[in-house]
Amino acid sequence: MESDKTPHSSRQLSPEKTAAILDGATSVFLEAGYAGTTMDRIATAAGVSKPTIYSHFHDKEGLFNALMERMVQKMEWAKSVNALWQAPSDSPEAVLRQLANEMLDSCMGNLERITFIRLVMGEAGRFPELGRAFVQHGDKPLLEALTHYLTHCPALNLADPAAAARMFTGTVIYFFITQEMMNGAEVIPMTRERLVNQLMSSIVQS
Amino acid sequence: MESDKTPHSSRQLSPEKTAAILDGATSVFLEAGYAGTTMDRIATAAGVSKPTIYSHFHDKEGLFNALMERMVQKMEWAKSVNALWQAPSDSPEAVLRQLANEMLDSCMGNLERITFIRLVMGEAGRFPELGRAFVQHGDKPLLEALTHYLTHCPALNLADPAAAARMFTGTVIYFFITQEMMNGAEVIPMTRERLVNQLMSSIVQS
DNA sequence: GTCTATAATTTGATAGAC
DNA sequence: GTCTATCAAATTATAGAC
Numbered sequence: 001m002e003s004d005k006t007p008h009s010s011r012q013l014s015p016e017k018t019a020a021i022l023d024g025a026t027s028v029f030l031e032a033g034y035a036g037t038t039m040d041r042i043a044t045a046a047g048v049s050k051p052t053i054y055s056h057f058h059d060k061e062g063l064f065n066a067l068m069e070r071m072v073q074k075m076e077w078a079k080s081v082n083a084l085w086q087a088p089s090d091s092p093e094a095v096l097r098q099l100a101n102e103m104l105d106s107c108m109g110n111l112e113r114i115t116f117i118r119l120v121m122g123e124a125g126r127f128p129e130l131g132r133a134f135v136q137h138g139d140k141p142l143l144e145a146l147t148h149y150l151t152h153c154p155a156l157n158l159a160d161p162a163a164a165a166r167m168f169t170g171t172v173i174y175f176f177i178t179q180e181m182m183n184g185a186e187v188i189p190m191t192r193e194r195l196v197n198q199l200m201s202s203i204v205q206s
Numbered sequence: 207m208e209s210d211k212t213p214h215s216s217r218q219l220s221p222e223k224t225a226a227i228l229d230g231a232t233s234v235f236l237e238a239g240y241a242g243t244t245m246d247r248i249a250t251a252a253g254v255s256k257p258t259i260y261s262h263f264h265d266k267e268g269l270f271n272a273l274m275e276r277m278v279q280k281m282e283w284a285k286s287v288n289a290l291w292q293a294p295s296d297s298p299e300a301v302l303r304q305l306a307n308e309m310l311d312s313c314m315g316n317l318e319r320i321t322f323i324r325l326v327m328g329e330a331g332r333f334p335e336l337g338r339a340f341v342q343h344g345d346k347p348l349l350e351a352l353t354h355y356l357t358h359c360p361a362l363n364l365a366d367p368a369a370a371a372r373m374f375t376g377t378v379i380y381f382f383i384t385q386e387m388m389n390g391a392e393v394i395p396m397t398r399e400r401l402v403n404q405l406m407s408s409i410v411q412s
Numbered sequence: 413g414t415c416t417a418t419a420a421t422t423t424g425a426t427a428g429a430c
Numbered sequence: 431g432t433c434t435a436t437c438a439a440a441t442t443a444t445a446g447a448c
Binding site for chain 4: 257260265266
């Protein structure tokens, strides 16, 4: 068969424009939500014309899906999970404290992440696959790594490590949700230190 | 001064229509989100004309604010909180188990509540007061009641009851978020029984 | 007080030039 | 391959009849 890479290839879309469209559309969708975003604003933000968008993506929904898939895959807790492996000789308490703090450091005050999660939760009803992909690429790897750690850490004797991992992540992430995603920091004040201490006394020595 | 309640009062808006508009608008906003909702659809759903809507509410945003304020106030965990007081002689484990189960019963499979929370989280950036009101009327009373119980229950000796209450509600509510709001039930399976057992072994005997 | 009809603008999407 | 110009439909909001 002939190669696809002939000099005068029939490739019809510029990768640079594709990236510009995705970047511009990302910022507009994050700011205005799905229904609040117009193709005109995306064209302006991306520095291209509207027909160019439609030549690279079938329609508004196709562009949104492509863009959110890209964002969901960049959204993993990889850096936080590293805390579980990079100092294996540390005490479980030190390791788990660092995990909680890495998770909170990567979320608290991170306006782009806050806006992204708001968008995912708001659209998870109209785009069910988006919600599932968020859990698949975000929560699942974190829960698996933490469950594995809690299972194999010699000092801990947990009856149900997977449930303990759920309690750990749920406590940390819902704290982030109430304080920052819901603007509740002054309504129900709480410090991260007290929360993490509570988790330690519940997991490390129960 | 003259009374406002003269027989030929100058009252100019029918309360029945106001209620019809609020009800119709609620169902449309829940289904389509803020930007995805049109005043035409609200008029049809409410069984009134568009000018009638504008005579009762200043504009789309004013209608949305009025409606969400009403929904936020109906959204309390009152029934769940009752579990903390209606059988004070029960063991802490029995009381806390019932609280967790009441919370989950009122959420899991409750499509209207799922859609409502998705709407609040999705719009908490563009309507910051909405997020705060959600925490004020939802999380705060629940946390205060649970903290009070954990503080005064003789059998428990918790170092930080408020932090323990946070762990309890965060674990339960984030479970609901991942499994149902994010459609993650098949991606990261977990039973409510295991989760509640984990909470019991972390709080009742730590 | 509520409606019918409509104004003014914006929207998602495309035809056709180059 | 990308743009200018433009379409048909939908959108927020209102004027004026009754």
